[in-house]
Amino acid sequence: MSDISAVLSTxxxxxxxxxxxxxxxxxxxxxSTDPAFADECRKAGNWLVEDLKSIGFDASLRETPGHPMVVxxxxxxxxxxxxxxxxxxxxxDPLDLWEDDPFEPALKEVEPGRKIITGRGSSDxxxxxxxxxxxxxxxxxxxxxxxxxxxxxxxxxxxxxxPSLKPFLQAHAEELKADFALVCDTAMWxxxxxxxxxxxxxxxxxxITVKAADRDLHSGFFGGAAANPIRILSKILADIHDExxxxxxxxxxxxxxxxxxxxxxxxxxxxxxxxxxxxxxxLSELSGEKGRTxxxxxxxxPTAEFNGIEGGYTGEGxxxxxxxxxxxxxxxxxxHSQDPDQIRASFRKFVEERIPSDCSVEFxxxxxxxxxxxxxxxxxxxxxxxxxxxEWNTQAVTIAMGGxxxxxxxxxxxxxxxxxxxxxxxxxxxxxxPNEKYELSSFHKGQRSWARILDALAKNGV
Amino acid sequence: MSDISAVLSTxxxxxxxxxxxxxxxxxxxxxSTDPAFADECRKAGNWLVEDLKSIGFDASLRETPGHPMVVxxxxxxxxxxxxxxxxxxxxxDPLDLWEDDPFEPALKEVEPGRKIITGRGSSDxxxxxxxxxxxxxxxxxxxxxxxxxxxxxxxxxxxxxxPSLKPFLQAHAEELKADFALVCDTAMWxxxxxxxxxxxxxxxxxxITVKAADRDLHSGFFGGAAANPIRILSKILADIHDExxxxxxxxxxxxxxxxxxxxxxxxxxxxxxxxxxxxxxxLSELSGEKGRTxxxxxxxxPTAEFNGIEGGYTGEGxxxxxxxxxxxxxxxxxxHSQDPDQIRASFRKFVEERIPSDCSVEFxxxxxxxxxxxxxxxxxxxxxxxxxxxEWNTQAVTIAMGGxxxxxxxxxxxxxxxxxxxxxxxxxxxxxxPNEKYELSSFHKGQRSWARILDALAKNGV
Numbered sequence: 001m002s003d004i005s006a007v008l009s010t011x012x013x014x015x016x017x018x019x020x021x022x023x024x025x026x027x028x029x030x031x032s033t034d035p036a037f038a039d040e041c042r043k044a045g046n047w048l049v050e051d052l053k054s055i056g057f058d059a060s061l062r063e064t065p066g067h068p069m070v071v072x073x074x075x076x077x078x079x080x081x082x083x084x085x086x087x088x089x090x091x092x093d094p095l096d097l098w099e100d101d102p103f104e105p106a107l108k109e110v111e112p113g114r115k116i117i118t119g120r121g122s123s124d125x126x127x128x129x130x131x132x133x134x135x136x137x138x139x140x141x142x143x144x145x146x147x148x149x150x151x152x153x154x155x156x157x158x159x160x161x162x163p164s165l166k167p168f169l170q171a172h173a174e175e176l177k178a179d180f181a182l183v184c185d186t187a188m189w190x191x192x193x194x195x196x197x198x199x200x201x202x203x204x205x206x207x208i209t210v211k212a213a214d215r216d217l218h219s220g221f222f223g224g225a226a227a228n229p230i231r232i233l234s235k236i237l238a239d240i241h242d243e244x245x246x247x248x249x250x251x252x253x254x255x256x257x258x259x260x261x262x263x264x265x266x267x268x269x270x271x272x273x274x275x276x277x278x279x280x281x282x283l284s285e286l287s288g289e290k291g292r293t294x295x296x297x298x299x300x301x302p303t304a305e306f307n308g309i310e311g312g313y314t315g316e317g318x319x320x321x322x323x324x325x326x327x328x329x330x331x332x333x334x335x336h337s338q339d340p341d342q343i344r345a346s347f348r349k350f351v352e353e354r355i356p357s358d359c360s361v362e363f364x365x366x367x368x369x370x371x372x373x374x375x376x377x378x379x380x381x382x383x384x385x386x387x388x389x390x391e392w393n394t395q396a397v398t399i400a401m402g403g404x405x406x407x408x409x410x411x412x413x414x415x416x417x418x419x420x421x422x423x424x425x426x427x428x429x430x431x432x433x434p435n436e437k438y439e440l441s442s443f444h445k446g447q448r449s450w451a452r453i454l455d456a457l458a459k460n461g462v
Numbered sequence: 463m464s465d466i467s468a469v470l471s472t473x474x475x476x477x478x479x480x481x482x483x484x485x486x487x488x489x490x491x492x493x494s495t496d497p498a499f500a501d502e503c504r505k506a507g508n509w510l511v512e513d514l515k516s517i518g519f520d521a522s523l524r525e526t527p528g529h530p531m532v533v534x535x536x537x538x539x540x541x542x543x544x545x546x547x548x549x550x551x552x553x554x555d556p557l558d559l560w561e562d563d564p565f566e567p568a569l570k571e572v573e574p575g576r577k578i579i580t581g582r583g584s585s586d587x588x589x590x591x592x593x594x595x596x597x598x599x600x601x602x603x604x605x606x607x608x609x610x611x612x613x614x615x616x617x618x619x620x621x622x623x624x625p626s627l628k629p630f631l632q633a634h635a636e637e638l639k640a641d642f643a644l645v646c647d648t649a650m651w652x653x654x655x656x657x658x659x660x661x662x663x664x665x666x667x668x669x670i671t672v673k674a675a676d677r678d679l680h681s682g683f684f685g686g687a688a689a690n691p692i693r694i695l696s697k698i699l700a701d702i703h704d705e706x707x708x709x710x711x712x713x714x715x716x717x718x719x720x721x722x723x724x725x726x727x728x729x730x731x732x733x734x735x736x737x738x739x740x741x742x743x744x745l746s747e748l749s750g751e752k753g754r755t756x757x758x759x760x761x762x763x764p765t766a767e768f769n770g771i772e773g774g775y776t777g778e779g780x781x782x783x784x785x786x787x788x789x790x791x792x793x794x795x796x797x798h799s800q801d802p803d804q805i806r807a808s809f810r811k812f813v814e815e816r817i818p819s820d821c822s823v824e825f826x827x828x829x830x831x832x833x834x835x836x837x838x839x840x841x842x843x844x845x846x847x848x849x850x851x852x853e854w855n856t857q858a859v860t861i862a863m864g865g866x867x868x869x870x871x872x873x874x875x876x877x878x879x880x881x882x883x884x885x886x887x888x889x890x891x892x893x894x895x896p897n898e899k900y901e902l903s904s905f906h907k908g909q910r911s912w913a914r915i916l917d918a919l920a921k922n923g924v
Contacts, residue, residue, distance in 0.1 A: 219769065224767075225748055226743065227745055237697075238699075241693065274687075278687065284820040285820045286687055287687065298685065305686075311771050329774065358744075402684070
């Protein structure tokens with residue numbers, strides 16, 4: 001089998017050249033939400049096609065109703081991987097808040113020994129996707145081949161809701177299906193610690209409207225006799241959590257697994273406790289299930305959240321009214337194998353059981369998606385974890401995210417592929433904001449990380 | 463002592479003349495809220511002054527910053543009573559909904575043996591106050607004196623918030639203070655059954671705002687870890703009532719008395735059960751304290767009502783936000799001797815005990831007034847009840863009202879006077895609406911009722 005060290009030293013020697021290529025890509029104004037930049041999006045796509053061809057990929061631009069996709073394939077032994085990234089970027093306004101032109105990327109030394117790459121898309125996602133491309137380029141240069149069979153999908157609509165993505169995946173399932181996907185659109189834990197995201201919470205949204213009398217009532221004439229929908233709604237919401245912060249809806253925890261102790265230990269070691277997480281927003285007490293750490297609560301536990309509520313008189317002053325109805329917007333964050341449909345059904349039953357016989361309730365669904373949960377100990381994860389740990393000289397952590405990344409769910413549902421989420425962004429990269437940047441160390445060691453990961457995946461026959 | 467039958471027959475003989483006088487008063491456009499009718503208000507006041515003088519009252523028009531008051535006095539043996547009424551009326555728009563000119567009163571036979579008096583103010587309150595004036599006129603005509611020492615106060619701003627009333631009462635407390643007040647601005651139970659209102663619920667209004675994080679949060683990143691003010695608020699509101707519909711705030715029921723059994727029996731006999739009260743508004747179940755009748759709940763029991771609530775995202779669609787704050791408008795209807803200040807303090811303590819240590823709550827008070835509760839068995843009430851029962855040939859009922867009549871509280875607080883609330887209006891009189899009317903039977907038997915009540919109060923030395 002091949003030796004990775006030659007590939008790594010090649011990456012080191014070619015860092016300046018790789019920066020020139022990245023800057024060329026960053027200088028293209030591929031803002032996907034603004035039709036005025038449609039040509040720039042296409043230009044970015046074409047630039048990537050040509051660059052991938054130069055490495056030996058069979059690359060082409062694929063039309064969609066929106067911005068085109070970049071699809072590329074390269075033969076190889078070992079597993080077949082599909083790498084995903086997006087070449088489109090967020091708008092740059094307010095422009096006057098930028099210290100440098102967002103489309104004139106530059107390398108800046110912000111402190112001795114620390115350099116950053118400035119410009120829109122440097123971190124989200126052009127800089128990240130190029131770490132993978134550069135890894136392929138170096139490996140190919142050294143060995144004349146790639147360690148795995150590699151397919152690449154670069155999207156041009158990620159920052160505008162990915163309207164063309166699902167149809168494209170469905171139409172090209174056969175072509176794009178691989179053993180697993182590699183997604184480089186996430187962040188490291190901190191500047192020194194690489195991370196693999198193995199869990200993404202799912203979401204179920206419901207709007208409930210409780211209806212009582214057929215009109216608003218005067219509380220003087222009916223107070224104490226007629227049903228008050230705000231009271232009914234408050235009771236329902238209050239019943240959803242018990243004293244220990246657990247959700248009381250029957251069957252809610254079906255499919256929820258306990259996080260492995262060693263994972264919990266590794267999260268504790270990250271030092272992100274209640275005060276670290278809540279202090280910056282003016283809070284100090286964990287409000288969720290008792291006996292769980294802050295990170296476990298947002299990464300690995302399901303929740304019921306109340307996102308909005310309204311009923312009765314909400315203007316200035318006071319009105320002694322008993323309203324005809326009141327409503328609330330409720331959402332559930334799901335983990336592991338919780339079933340969105342079953343959660344929604346159980347919630348509706350839970351609510352209906354608490355509606356007085358002479359009142360009624362209306363439900364309005366607001367989307368539902370299951371959680372994404374990879375095994376913390378799958379060969380895919382442990383192989384990548386080892387490779388990352390070797391590159392960064394520190395234990396790579398397996399983390400989760402409280403939110404969701406739609407593409408990962410699409411890969412799982414439409415192509416039956418698990419995803420390995422490895423990224424080198426940092427929480428202070430200011431993606432979507434003025435003065436976006438990407439650490440040079442992220443770009444450089446990111447390239448080396450991918451080279452190690454691809455090599456290890458091949459060696460381990462994952 | 464005098465014989466009342468001669469007075470009653472005099473009232474019968476003079477009914478047409480009394481109608482002419484009422485029509486004269488009804489034809490005056492004394493709309494107090496509209497400055498354009500200020501002269502008409504004064505004209506109505508002067509008309510009453512002259513009419514009272516013709517009976518022998520020492521009557522005069524008293525200036526206020528708004529419309530003038532009519533104050534009159536007449537010596538007499540027996541108790542000193544202050545009769546209250548108001549000569550101003552509601553606006554008449556929409557005029558096109560009136561079948562007849564609101565200021566051209568008429569007598570109409572609506573069915574064989576049933577006549578009504580049409581016109582704005584016929585029931586509220588010109589027709590009602592004239593029942594008392596006519597009773598005085600007839601008694602004086604027959605006996606050359608009045609059975610009691612009688613003072614009269616006619617207000618001209620009742621339909622526009624009575625801005626001048628309190629200052630006027632305070633400035634003329636000595637002159638206006640009597641043994642008790644007679645207020646003729648309420649309704650009968652039904653066309654055949656006279657009623658005395660002995661209870662008016664008080665009110666405490668409070669707005670609470672629960673504050674958690676110092677900004678709105680993304681429920682993906684903080685859901686399950688950060689406090690949610692909607693959840694905190696819902697729990698607080700839900701805790702206010704127990705399973706039996708009782709209010710759980712410590713000390714809330716201090717000063718609340720049980721309604722006498724015979725009174726409850728008389729209310730049951732009125733046949734206003736849950737279905738009769740709630741059916742018309744689309745409900746059927748009593749929501750208040752279990753084991754109480756519909757009328758007891760709204761007439762004699764205190765309540766906690768939720769009049770408004772708002773928090774988080776309340777627009778179209780869905781937003782997975784954990785809001786920084788949420789608020790609710792809560793009101794309490796008070797009975798008997800419940801103390802508004804103590805209720806407010808207990809409620810605030812109740813809320814504060816349920817606020818997590820890293821969250822906060824702000825209170826905004828919205829007024830507070832104690833309940834008015836007369837004894838069901840005081841000589842004042844029982845004497846009037848007997849007199850009314852004799853006149854109407856049916857047992858007069860003692861009722862209460864879920865709302866409040868400010869003047870009664872003012873008399874009690876400012877002049878230390880209890881009020882006897884007797885009125886002959888009906889729920890279908892359409893006061894404040896087009897086609898207001900007053901039953902001729904209300905006007906005629908109302909006159910006879912006051913003659914009997916005054917005579918009985920004097921005879922019983924109440």
